[in-house]
Amino acid sequence: MSLKSKSWGNLKYFLGMEVARSQRKYTLDLLNETSMLGCRPTDTPIELNCKLGNLEDKVPVDKEQYQCLVGKLVYLSHTRLDIFFAASAVSQFIQAPYKEHIGVVNRILRYLKMTHDKGLMFEKTDMTTIEAYIDLNWVGTTVDKKSIFGYCTFVRVNLVTWRSKKKGIVARSSTETEYRAISLGICEENWLQKVLSGLHQNCEIPMKLFCDNKASISITNNPIQHDRTKHVGIDRHFIKERMDIVNICIPYIPQANSIWTVDLAYLLQRFSVSFSYFTVTFGADPNYSVESFYKDELANDLVRVDRLFQKALEAGIKIECRSLSKEDISLLMLSGIYVAIVLVDQHRLSGSWLEDILVSGICDSDSSYTGHYIVVCGYDAVADEFEIRDPASTRKHVRISSKCLDDARKCFGTDEDILLVSLEKSGKQMTESPHLSPNVNINC
Numbered sequence: 001m002s003l004k005s006k007s008w009g010n011l012k013y014f015l016g017m018e019v020a021r022s023q024r025k026y027t028l029d030l031l032n033e034t035s036m037l038g039c040r041p042t043d044t045p046i047e048l049n050c051k052l053g054n055l056e057d058k059v060p061v062d063k064e065q066y067q068c069l070v071g072k073l074v075y076l077s078h079t080r081l082d083i084f085f086a087a088s089a090v091s092q093f094i095q096a097p098y099k100e101h102i103g104v105v106n107r108i109l110r111y112l113k114m115t116h117d118k119g120l121m122f123e124k125t126d127m128t129t130i131e132a133y134i135d136l137n138w139v140g141t142t143v144d145k146k147s148i149f150g151y152c153t154f155v156r157v158n159l160v161t162w163r164s165k166k167k168g169i170v171a172r173s174s175t176e177t178e179y180r181a182i183s184l185g186i187c188e189e190n191w192l193q194k195v196l197s198g199l200h201q202n203c204e205i206p207m208k209l210f211c212d213n214k215a216s217i218s219i220t221n222n223p224i225q226h227d228r229t230k231h232v233g234i235d236r237h238f239i240k241e242r243m244d245i246v247n248i249c250i251p252y253i254p255q256a257n258s259i260w261t262v263d264l265a266y267l268l269q270r271f272s273v274s275f276s277y278f279t280v281t282f283g284a285d286p287n288y289s290v291e292s293f294y295k296d297e298l299a300n301d302l303v304r305v306d307r308l309f310q311k312a313l314e315a316g317i318k319i320e321c322r323s324l325s326k327e328d329i330s331l332l333m334l335s336g337i338y339v340a341i342v343l344v345d346q347h348r349l350s351g352s353w354l355e356d357i358l359v360s361g362i363c364d365s366d367s368s369y370t371g372h373y374i375v376v377c378g379y380d381a382v383a384d385e386f387e388i389r390d391p392a393s394t395r396k397h398v399r400i401s402s403k404c405l406d407d408a409r410k411c412f413g414t415d416e417d418i419l420l421v422s423l424e425k426s427g428k429q430m431t432e433s434p435h436l437s438p439n440v441n442i443n444c
Contacts (some may be wrong), residue, residue: 029441041114046086058098066097230311261417274422333379346372349406
C-alpha cells in the first residue's frame with residue numbers, strides 16, 4: 001500500500017509561532033489583545049535591581065487575568081530570551097498577584113512593543129566550538145532567599161540551549177551554588193558533543209565553560225577535600241574527571257559594569273562581522289578619572305581594557321590609531337556600503353529629540369560627560385546632515401548637523417572611537433582599510 005504525500009511549502013506558522021523569522025505575529029496579537037499597541041515603549045523588560053515581594057498589605061488584582069497574561073509571556077519567552085528572566089520573575093506570584101506585579105507585566109508588554117520583530121537568529125559559520133556560560137543570582141528571591149542559577153550554551157556561536165532554575169534550599173555559600181551550576185553546564189556540553197558526534201560533526205576540544213566565580217574555578221583546578229567542598233563531593237569528582245581528560249576548560253570571565261569600544265570590537269569579531277576600528281588612544285586613558293562618568297569603574301577597567309588592546313591583533317582585530325575627519329565619514333556614508341558605530345558625548349548631541357529619550361539618567365541636569373553609542377547610517381550632502389540611529393530614542397529617523405556630530409564625538413572622554421562596519425558580505429575583519437584622506441600620525 002502506498003500513500004501519496006503533498007508538499008504545502010515551507011512551514012510559516014506553528015501554534016502561533018512565525019517559524020520563518022520570529023514570533024512577531026504572536027507578539028502583535030498579544031499587544032492587540034491587551035490594548036497595548038498604542039502604549040509608550042520601553043527599552044528594558046524589567047527595571048534594574050527590581051525586587052518583587054509578596055506582601056499582604058498591597059493592592060490585589062484580577063488573578064485570572066494575571067495568570068492568562070503571564071502564561072502567554074512564558075510561552076513567548078521560549079524564543080524570546082530577552083524576556084525570559086522578567087517572565088520567570090512575575091510567574092512566581094500567579095497565586096496572589098498584586099498591583100506591583102501587574103505593573104511589571106505591563107512593562108514587559110511595553111518592551112515587546114519596541115522589540116516585536118526580534119527573535120532567535122541562527123547563522124552558518126565555519127567554527128566548531130561548543131561554549132557555555134553560567135551565572136548565579138545568590139539569594140536572589142526576596143520571598144524565600146533562595147538562589148537562582150542558570151546557563152546557556154552556544155554551538156558554533158549560535159544559542160541552542162538554556163536553563164534557569166531556583167534552588168530547592170537556601171544556599172549559605174555562593175561558591176557552592178555556582179559549583180553545582182558548573183556541573184550542570186558540563187553535563188549540557190557533554191550532551192551536545194554526543195549529539196554532534198552522532199551527526200558525524202566534530203567539535204573543538206577542550207570545550208569552554210565560562211564562569212565569573214574565582215573561588216569555584218580554584219576548586220575545580222585544585223579539588224582538595226575540605227570543609228568548603230565536602231558536601232558537593234559527587235559534583236567535585238565529576239568535574240575533576242572531565243578536567244583530567246582535557247574535555248573541559250573553565251576560563252574566568254570578569255564581571256564588568258562598563259562597556260568600552262574594544263568590548264564591542266571583540267563582540268563583532270566573535271560574530272564574524274567585517275569592520276575597522278579607529279581610535280586616538282591605544283588602551284584606557286587614566287586621565288579620564290576626573291570625569292564622573294568614568295571614576296567609579298576606571299580603576300577596575302584600566303588593566304582589563306589594556307589587556308584587550310594588547311591581545312587584539314592576536315584575536316584578529318586590527319586597531320588603527322588615527323582620527324577620522326567629518327569629510328572621511330561623509331564619504332564613507334555616501335558610498336552606501338558602511339555604517340559607523342560612534343562613541344559620543346550624549347550632552348553634545350542636538351536636543352531636538354530629548355523628550356523621546358527612554359533611558360533614565362541619559363539626559364539630566366548634570367551636563368558632565370556621558371558616554372553613549374549611536375549608529376551613523378547616512379549623509380545628506382545638500383543639508384550637510386548625518387542620519388543616525390539612537391538606541392536611547394523612540395524615533396526611527398534622526399538627523400543632526402555634521403558640526404554637532406563632530407563636537408559630540410571629539411570631546412574629552414570619547415577617544416574619537418569609531419567602529420566602521422561593512423555592509424558587504426561578512427568576513428572576519430576588513431582585509432583592507434577603506435580609502436581615507438591623509439591624516440596626521442598619532443602616537444599610540
